[in-house]
Amino acid sequence: NAGVTQTPKFRVLKTGQSMTLLCAQDMNHEYMYWYRQDPGMGLRLIHYSVGEGTTAKGEVPDGYNVSRLKKQNFLLGLESAAPSQTSVYFCASLNRALYNEQFFGPGTRLTVL
Amino acid sequence: DAKTTQPNSMESNEEEPVHLPCNHSTISGTDYIHWYRQLPSQGPEYVIHGLTSNVNNRMASLAIAEDRKSSTLILHRATLRDAAVYYCILRDGYSGAGSYQLTFGKGTKLSVIP
Numbered sequence: 653n654a655g656v657t658q659t660p661k662f663r664v665l666k667t668g669q670s671m672t673l674l675c676a677q678d679m680n681h682e683y684m685y686w687y688r689q690d691p692g693m694g695l696r697l698i699h700y701s702v703g704e705g706t707t708a709k710g711e712v713p714d715g716y717n718v719s720r721l722k723k724q725n726f727l728l729g730l731e732s733a734a735p736s737q738t739s740v741y742f743c744a745s746l747n748r749a750l751y752n753e754q755f756f757g758p759g760t761r762l763t764v765l
Numbered sequence: 766d767a768k769t770t771q772p773n774s775m776e777s778n779e780e781e782p783v784h785l786p787c788n789h790s791t792i793s794g795t796d797y798i799h800w801y802r803q804l805p806s807q808g809p810e811y812v813i814h815g816l817t818s819n820v821n822n823r824m825a826s827l828a829i830a831e832d833r834k835s836s837t838l839i840l841h842r843a844t845l846r847d848a849a850v851y852y853c854i855l856r857d858g859y860s861g862a863g864s865y866q867l868t869f870g871k872g873t874k875l876s877v878i879p
Contacts, residue, residue: 656808683865694852694869695809710866742808751865752799756808 654678656757658743664763665733673728673760675743683746684726685710685754686718688739695742701726733764769853774874777843785838785873787853792833795858799867800827800838802849809852809869812838816858848877 659674675684682703687695687710697710701720715737717729726745730737740761744754770788777783789798800812813820813827815836820827826839840847852872856865 685866687869692871694871695867696869697866700866711868744808746865748865752797752814753811754801754809754865754867756810759806759808 656743656745656755658741658757658760660760661758662761664765665730666765667734669733670729670731671733671762672730673741673743673762675726675728675745675757676724677726677743677745677755678724679745679747679755680723681745681755682723682748684720685744685746686716686726686728687742687744688712688737689742689759690739698728698741733762735764738762738764769855769870771851771853771870771873773871774876776876776878777840778878779845780842783840783843783847783875785840785851785853785875786835787837788835789853789855790834792855793857796855797858798827798829798833798836799854799856800825801852801854801867801869802847803852803872804846804849812851814856843875843877845877845879848875850874 656677685700686698689695696712699718701707704723707718719727740759742759743757746754799814801809803809813825815827828837850872
């Protein structure tokens with residue numbers, strides 16, 4: 653049981669490049685979330701999904717898009733990366749029946765030059 | 766969203782109890798109190814949660830004030846592995862229903878001294 657995994661672990665982009673971060677969970681959780689964490693700060697919610705085929709905006713959605721084509725995967729896309737998107741990105745999932753605990757992945761460290 | 770106030774940092778000696786405070790004076794009746802912690806270079810992990818009554822689990826205890834305007838996370842015997850940032854989070858039991866969103870503040874950085 654791997655839990656929540658994130659790919660890649662590290663990435664360096666140039667301004668204007670695009671990329672997709674992959675989050676996968678093997679716990680059959682309905683809910684999935686993408687957060688970003690800037691240095692010395694708490695996590696901020698970017699987008700979330702309450703089920704396959706559905707997504708919604710969080711606190712800081714601008715510059716990001718997401719897709720949830722399969723229940724186990726939640727993709728975060730940056731169409732045109734900006735230095736302000738340099739951050740650590742965390743994915744999380746939650747079992748709706750046991751809704752008090754979000755399970756987090758190990759994070760992706762993204763640097764945009 | 767109801768907000769929480771935590772000290773920026775705390776220190777504890779190894780093998781001694783640690784009491785991490787959290788103030789949430791604007792808490793509403795439907796807000797759950799959650800604690801997560803984040804070890805260095807890792808994602809957050811769930812610690813404990815409660816609504817009105819004190820709670821215990823294998824990781825920690827949560828003491829909730831009678832008026833619910835404050836709470837305390839208690840680590841009974843700190844180890845070096847407990848050095849982390851601890852987040853106190855209020856989650857509305859009704860609004861955002863179906864999303865169960867968490868709003869993280871800056872948390873308390875706990876240092877454990879050997």
